[in-house]
Amino acid sequence: xxxxxxxxxxxxLIACACVAWPDHSYGKARAKSRGGSHLYVLLGxxxxxxxxxxxxxxxxxxGIPTSVHNHGEASALAQQAIAQYKSGQLRTIxxxxxxxxxAAASAMAAELGQAGVPVQLVVMLDPVxxxxxxxxxxxxxxxxxxxGEDHFTVIAAHGREVTNYVLGGKGSGxxxxxxxxxxxxx
Numbered sequence: 001x002x003x004x005x006x007x008x009x010x011x012x013l014i015a016c017a018c019v020a021w022p023d024h025s026y027g028k029a030r031a032k033s034r035g036g037s038h039l040y041v042l043l044g045x046x047x048x049x050x051x052x053x054x055x056x057x058x059x060x061x062x063g064i065p066t067s068v069h070n071h072g073e074a075s076a077l078a079q080q081a082i083a084q085y086k087s088g089q090l091r092t093i094x095x096x097x098x099x100x101x102x103a104a105a106s107a108m109a110a111e112l113g114q115a116g117v118p119v120q121l122v123v124m125l126d127p128v129x130x131x132x133x134x135x136x137x138x139x140x141x142x143x144x145x146x147x148g149e150d151h152f153t154v155i156a157a158h159g160r161e162v163t164n165y166v167l168g169g170k171g172s173g174x175x176x177x178x179x180x181x182x183x184x185x186x
Contacts, residue, residue: 037092037120038084039066039166040077040108044099049125051155052098059166064094071097074104078111085117094121094166098155102127102142110134123162126154141165 041056043049053068060066069077084090093112097105102124109119113136122133122140131142143161145154 036090037064037094038081038090039064039094039096040081040105041066041068042071042074042095042097042101042104042108043068044071044097044101048152049098049101049155050152051159052096052101052125055096055155055159055162059163062167064166071099071101071104074108075111078108078115081112082115082117085112085115093117093119094123095119096123096125096162096166097127098125099151100128101125103129106131106133109137112136121165123165125158125162126151139165 039056039059041052043052047070056066056068081090081093085093095105095108097103105122105124106127106129109122112119113134117136119137120139122137124131124140124142126144127142131140133140143154143158145151146157149157
């Protein structure tokens with residue numbers, strides 16, 4: 001293989017890695033406002049959560065500061081959110097996760113709870129593990145695939161419903177969603 005071809009292949013791989021690895025932030029300018037909100041979107045294994053990055057982008061364009069991350073970043077994100085909450089920069093925290101990201105959303109909320117930080121919303125799309133969330137979560141939603149849906153199409157099938165939860169509207173009352181309202185621990 002020629003050295004030009006090796007260089008070209010290497011550059012192509014680097015470009016693909018930059019595109020595939022999420023660390024996207026949308027609506028960042030508003031994140032610094034006093035007492036703002038933030039939506040954390042946590043992707044599943046290998047960032048294979050089709051449509052969830054686009055979902056984060058759409059929510060960011062609607063005015064809610066949003067960042068999309070790999071599920072493995074949940075603990076670091078929790079620490080960042082704790083610092084922002086305690087400094088007054090952040091007041092409303094919402095977390096949406098798919099698959100391992102769903103499990104990470106629950107773990108992130110629990111870590112925030114241990115620091116006394118309330119979480120407005122946790123949405124888990126076909127999470128690995130159970131639907132349990134800590135008592136600092138005001139509202140949790142667990143969406144499992146229904147008829148004609150699978151582990152990956154659940155995101156597209158429930159995108160509008162999840163958008164409504166995040167934007168504060170009424171969500172669907174489907175049987176495969178479990179909803180729980182709780183008052184945040186203070």
